[in-house]
Amino acid sequence: MIYNECMKGDTEMAITTTNFGSEKAKLLTLENNNGMQVAVSNFGARIVKIIVPLKGKATNIAFGYESDESYLANDPYVGAIVGPVAGRISQGETKIQGVTHQFTTNEKGSTLHGGPDSLETFYWDYQVKEEKNSVKFYVTVPDGFNGFPGPIYLQVKYQLTEDNELKIQYRGTTEKATLLNPTNHVYFNLNGDFKQPIDNHQMELLADQFLELQEDNLPTGKILDVAGTSFDFRKGAAFKQGFDNDFPQNKLANGYDHPWLLNKATTPQVKVSNEDGSLQVELTTEEDSVVIYTYNWGADPIDSITTHGAFTLETQGLPDASNHEGFGEIELAADETFESHTTFKFIF
Ligand code: BGC
Numbered sequence: 001m002i003y004n005e006c007m008k009g010d011t012e013m014a015i016t017t018t019n020f021g022s023e024k025a026k027l028l029t030l031e032n033n034n035g036m037q038v039a040v041s042n043f044g045a046r047i048v049k050i051i052v053p054l055k056g057k058a059t060n061i062a063f064g065y066e067s068d069e070s071y072l073a074n075d076p077y078v079g080a081i082v083g084p085v086a087g088r089i090s091q092g093e094t095k096i097q098g099v100t101h102q103f104t105t106n107e108k109g110s111t112l113h114g115g116p117d118s119l120e121t122f123y124w125d126y127q128v129k130e131e132k133n134s135v136k137f138y139v140t141v142p143d144g145f146n147g148f149p150g151p152i153y154l155q156v157k158y159q160l161t162e163d164n165e166l167k168i169q170y171r172g173t174t175e176k177a178t179l180l181n182p183t184n185h186v187y188f189n190l191n192g193d194f195k196q197p198i199d200n201h202q203m204e205l206l207a208d209q210f211l212e213l214q215e216d217n218l219p220t221g222k223i224l225d226v227a228g229t230s231f232d233f234r235k236g237a238a239f240k241q242g243f244d245n246d247f248p249q250n251k252l253a254n255g256y257d258h259p260w261l262l263n264k265a266t267t268p269q270v271k272v273s274n275e276d277g278s279l280q281v282e283l284t285t286e287e288d289s290v291v292i293y294t295y296n297w298g299a300d301p302i303d304s305i306t307t308h309g310a311f312t313l314e315t316q317g318l319p320d321a322s323n324h325e326g327f328g329e330i331e332l333a334a335d336e337t338f339e340s341h342t343t344f345k346f347i348f
Contacts, residue, residue, distance in 0.1 A: 013030070013031050013032065013033070013130070013133055014130060015028055015029065015030055015128050015130055015133070015135065016028070016029045017029075017128075020041050020043065020048075020067055020068060021043075021066075021067025021068040021069045021070065022067070022068050022069060024042075024043070024068070024123045025041060025042065025043045025067065025068035025123065026041060026042050026043075026126075027039050027040075027041050027048060028040050028041070028042075028126070028128065028135050029049075030133050030134070030135065030158070030159075030160040031160070032133065032160050032161065032162050032164065033162060034053070034162065034164055035051075035052070035053040035058065036050070036051065036052055036053075036160060036164055036346065037049065037050075037051040037058075038050050038051075038158065038160045038166055039051075040135055040137075040158050041068070042123055042124045042125070042126050042137060043068040043071065043121075043123055043124075044071070044076065044079070044080035044081060044119065044120040044121060044122065044124075045080065045081040045119070045122075045124045045126075045137035045139070045156045046064075046071075046078070046079035046080040046081065046120070046184075046185075046186075047062055047064070047079040047158070047166075047184065047186040048062070048064040048065075048079055049062055049064055050062040050166065050186075050188075050346075052164075052279060052346050052348050053348060054191075054192060054278055054279055054348065055278050059192035060192055061188055061189060061190055061191075061192045061279070062079060062186050062187065062188060063078055063079070063186075063187040063188075063189065063194050063304075063305055063309070063310045064078060064079050065078065065304075071120075072121070073301065074300045074301050074302060074304075075300055076120045076121055077113060077120050077185045078185065078186075078187060079184070079185060079186045079187070080119065080120035080184070080185050081119050081120070081137075081154075081156050081182055081183070081184055081185075082113040082114060082118070082119060082120055082182065082183055082184075082185050082314075083113070083114045083118065083119050083154070083180065083181065083182030083183070084114050084118070084119070084141055084148050084152055084154075084178065084179060084180050084181070084182060085111070085113075085114055085148075085179050085180070085181045085182075085322075085330065086113055086114075086181055086182055086183040086185075086291070086314060086316045086319070087112070087113070087181075087259075087291060087314075087316065087319030087320065088107065088110045088111065088112050088216075088217060088218050088319055088320060089103055089110060089111040089179075089320060089322070089323070090110055090218050090320050090323050091105070091109055091110060092104065092105040092109070092110055092111035092115070092147070093323075094179065094322040094323050095322065096149065096177050096178060096179060096322070096331060097177045097331070097333075101147055101148075101149070102147055103115055103146050103147035103148065104116055104146040104147055108216050110216065110218060111146070111147075113185075114146060114148075115146030115147070116146065118145075118146060119139060119141070119154075119182070120185075122139050124137040124138060124139045124156075125137070125138040125139070126138065132159060133159060133160050133161070134157055134158060134159035134160075135157070135158050136155055136156070136157040136158075137155065137156045137157070137158075138153070138154070138155050139153075139154050140152070140153055140154075141153075141154065143175065143176065148178050148179065149174070149176040149177060149178040150174055150175060150176060150178055151174070151175050152172060152173075152174045152178055152180060152332075153172065153173050153174070154170070154171070154172045154180075154182065155169075155170070155171040155172070156168065156169070156170055156171075156182075156184075157169040157171075163345065164345060164346045164347070164348070165343050165344065165345045165346075166343070166344045166345075166346075167341065167342075167343045168184055168341070168342045168343070168344075169339075169340075169341050170182055170338065170339065170340045170341075170342075171337065171338065171339050172332060172337070172338035172339075173332075173336070173337050173338070174332050174333075174334060174336075175334055176334055177331060177332065177333050177334055178331070178332055179322055179330050179331060179332065180330065180332040180338045181316050181317045181321065181330040182316070183287075183291070183314040183315055183316040184314065184315075184342070185312055185314060186312065186313075187295060187305075187310035187311065187312055188272070188281060188310055188311055188312075188313070189309060189310045189311075190272065190273065190274035190279045190280075190281065191274050191275075191279075194304060194305040194306065194309040194310055195304075195305065195306050195309060196306070196309065197240075197243075197306060197307065197308035197309060198239050198294065198308055198309070198310065198311055199238065199239055199240035199243060199308060200238050200239075200240065200274075200275040201238065201239050201272055201273065201274055201275065201311070202236055202237065202238055202272065202273050202275070203233045203236065203237065203238075203239060203270065203271070203272045204233060204234070204235070204236040204270070204271045204272075205233035205234065205260060205269070205270050205290075205292075206234060206262065206263040206266055206269045206270070207226060207233075207234070207260035207261055207262050207263060207269070207290075208225060208226055208227070208234070208261070208263065209223050209224060209225055209226060209260070209261045210223075210224055210226055210231045210258050210259060210260045210261065211223060211224070211258060211259045211261075211289075211318065211319070212224050212249065213249065213252065213253065213257070213258060214252075215252060217253070217257060218319075218320055219259070219318070219319060219320050219324065219327075221324050223261065223326075224249075226260075229247060229249075230242045230245055230247050230249075230250055231249070231256075231258065231260070236271075239255075239256070239294060239308070239311065242255055242256050242294070243255050243294075243308060253296055254296040254297060254307070255294035255295075255296040255307075255308055256292045256293065256294045256296075256311075257291070257292075257293045257294070257296060258291065258292060259289040259290070259291045259316075259318055259319055260289060260290055260292065261288060261289055261318075262285065262287070262288060262289055262290055267284040268282035268283055268284045268343075268345065269283055269284065269285065269290070270282070270283040270290060270313060271283075272311070272313075278348065279346065279347070279348050280346070280347040280348075281313075281344050281345070281346055281347075282344070282345040282347065283313050283315070283342070283343070283344055284342070284343045284345070285315040285340075285341070285342040285343070286340050286341055286342075287315040287316050287317060287340060287342065288316075288317050288318060288328050289315070289316060289317065289318050290313050290314060290315050290316075291312065291314040291316060291319065292311055292312060292313060292314070293311070293312045293314065294308050294310075294311050295307065295308060295309050295310045295311070296308065313344070315340075315342045317329070317330045
């Protein structure tokens with residue numbers, strides 16, 4: 001692929017558009033003056049690549065595939081915006097403004113990431129703003145899609161700054177009261193080698209509590225303290241403290257696939273670095289929780305990633321919130337606007 005050179009002065013960079021598989025799929029590449037590139041696609045409004053200069057060498061640290069067809073054949077959630085509701089809705093059922101709604105189920109009787117063929121498979125509209133180095137994606141989720149009242153109008157904006165931040169902004173409205181709790185599902189490996197486990201990546205996570213999960217990955221409803229467990233990253237620890245241990249919560253997930261309740265007072269709330277410290281990603285979010293999934297169950301169909309070959313930082317309201325008292329609000333009324341910001345800052 002040929003990337004355009006800086007076109008209009010020092011800070012304004014061209015955004016290149018190339019084909020990305022089928023006729024409908026496009027890849028838009030943002031770049032900054034520090035050697036970073038972020039490639040996003042209208043297919044699932046997804047992050048396809050994040051290229052950073054790692055020890056002087058341009059390295060992709062976001063797991064992805066080469067075309068829309070390849071995502072469909074392998075794993076359409078990779079890097080995508082998932083929703084309208086990220087995570088699982090127990091039995092695909094919940095109340096909205098007191099009325100029970102049934103959603104289409106797609107995993108063990110529950111609704112995962114908005115149900116079958118949801119936002120991650122949509123071709124979103126988009127608008128490029130070169131002066132802001134940003135791309136804004138737009139989608140309309142039709143009323144009744146997978147059971148969600150709507151239409152829901154969702155916008156997701158990605159912006160790459162000269163401070164090496166990738167800023168994600170979500171904005172949503174609806175015509176009928178519905179649920180909205182989207183996230184981004186990008187997987188990082190800060191060595192850029194998805195065949196090498198993240199065991200020795202170091203994470204610092206400002207969270208005192210996490211949600212207990214049951215066998216089907218749904219929350220039991222219990223909120224547990226991290227203290228004294230392999231979920232305590234408050235002072236920094238390697239991911240491997242949750243791999244190959246006997247703690248039942250790690251055993252059932254074969255690692256981490258859990259929501260942590262984020263402390264809001266201090267930002268960034270999460271810092272992860274590779275073992276030699278040549279790259280760090282910092283996460284700042286307005287959301288209540290981060291779901292960290294450590295790619296727990298073996299290679300993808302084309303063997304391009306290994307077990308524990310990457311980690312996600314999925315910022316969102318708590319999973320299955322609408323079915324648990326005290327898990328927070330993910331309902332969106334017809335006269336409300338959902339707005340949320342998440343920033344990944346890369347330090348190299
Ligand atoms: C979930 C995992 C699931 C994965 C699918 C994550 O958000 O927590 O359980 O397997 O998405 O890509």
